[in-house]
Amino acid sequence: MSGRRQSRFATAVLLLLKLRAVLVLAILLVTFSILAPSFLTANNLSILAKHVSINAILAVGMTFVMLAGGIDLSVGSVAGLAGMVAGGLLTIGIGGHVAGVGVAVCVALLVSCVVGLLNGLLVTQLAVAPFIATLGTLYIARGAALLLSQGKTFPNLAGTAARGSTGFSALGQSFVFGVPLPVWLMIAIAAVATVAATRTPFGRHVYAVGGNDRAARLAGIRVERVKLLTYCFSSVCAGLVGLIIASQLESAHPATGESFELNAIAAVVLGGTSLMGGRGSIGGSLIGAFVIGVLADGLVMIGVSEFWQIVIKGVVIVLAVTVDQLQTKLQSRMTPAIARVAA
Numbered sequence: 001m002s003g004r005r006q007s008r009f010a011t012a013v014l015l016l017l018k019l020r021a022v023l024v025l026a027i028l029l030v031t032f033s034i035l036a037p038s039f040l041t042a043n044n045l046s047i048l049a050k051h052v053s054i055n056a057i058l059a060v061g062m063t064f065v066m067l068a069g070g071i072d073l074s075v076g077s078v079a080g081l082a083g084m085v086a087g088g089l090l091t092i093g094i095g096g097h098v099a100g101v102g103v104a105v106c107v108a109l110l111v112s113c114v115v116g117l118l119n120g121l122l123v124t125q126l127a128v129a130p131f132i133a134t135l136g137t138l139y140i141a142r143g144a145a146l147l148l149s150q151g152k153t154f155p156n157l158a159g160t161a162a163r164g165s166t167g168f169s170a171l172g173q174s175f176v177f178g179v180p181l182p183v184w185l186m187i188a189i190a191a192v193a194t195v196a197a198t199r200t201p202f203g204r205h206v207y208a209v210g211g212n213d214r215a216a217r218l219a220g221i222r223v224e225r226v227k228l229l230t231y232c233f234s235s236v237c238a239g240l241v242g243l244i245i246a247s248q249l250e251s252a253h254p255a256t257g258e259s260f261e262l263n264a265i266a267a268v269v270l271g272g273t274s275l276m277g278g279r280g281s282i283g284g285s286l287i288g289a290f291v292i293g294v295l296a297d298g299l300v301m302i303g304v305s306e307f308w309q310i311v312i313k314g315v316v317i318v319l320a321v322t323v324d325q326l327q328t329k330l331q332s333r334m335t336p337a338i339a340r341v342a343a
Helices: 002-018 020-035 042-067 075-091 101-124 130-149 181-199 201-211 213-218 223-249 260-270 282-301 306-342
Strands: none
Touching (some): 042 181, 042 201, 042 223, 042 260, 075 101, 075 223, 075 260, 101 130, 101 223, 181 201, 181 223, 181 282, 201 213, 201 223, 282 306
16 A cells, blocks of 8 residues: 555656656746736737747757757857848848848758758767757857858848848748747757657657667667757757847847747756756646746846856756756656556
8 A cells, every 4th residue: 555655656756757847837827917917918918928939949940959858059159140141141142142031041041951960960970969969059150140241230131122021020020810920940850859758769760769769779779860860850949049039130240049049948948858968858848838938037026136047047057957857767767666556
């Protein structure tokens, strides 16, 4: 009987740990709605949705990398680089010829993918630790973004009809059925990523590689290719975020995306993805992104200092990692006991 009670208690604790992001999100919504009556107004929710969509798109890409046992610190710099590439093509062009919006967006995403490819090659072919490899590309991408304009901003990205460069602002500012376009992009990317992670061989391979790299290789999985694709996908997601931000501001700045990697990692870990790989979900990362977005906007609305916001965000990351480690240890200790009782 005591064994059954122990198993029920362990199951309840594990369930609470797995649902931690949902519980934290509910607490934050209730708290900020009380402290800031205008928090749940339609206008503020629309702004919040835009902010959350940026964190969520980054988190979706980061989830695949972390599921495969890696980490990507370069996403913030890639976002800045993508915005600068698009801004340069729309304002300066190549050889005096200004590129169209479609070309600028495609080239910016291609450049982002190249950075992801570089990350993947460093990790898989040169055996560089993911933390070091992506830290290096973080500086490379940020430096490249600064070099494109010598540290200056590319303004007036709304474009002019005479030059055929209009339409870029629609990416971040337009609405479809009353919902901001970035939110629809977030939903589409999350849906595709969820199907890929749960319904395709690639998704199963990602989990297998993150769970046990050596066992996956012995099972015939092309581990290097799987890791390479996860880094490319993460960088493309980051590039899209950079384009959305440049579109919303109608200008591209080389400092765009600073510390975005921290938001993405925090969202993914809050959502239940293990830092060791092999465990997590896209849905959990989306909830984690909502937690980060609600926390940031709520703190602004109740007048918390920007400096304290940074401190609080750091505390959230530490707590998220601590809870993740607790969940891992509890699962490893309690699962055998539960299995024996159930048997």
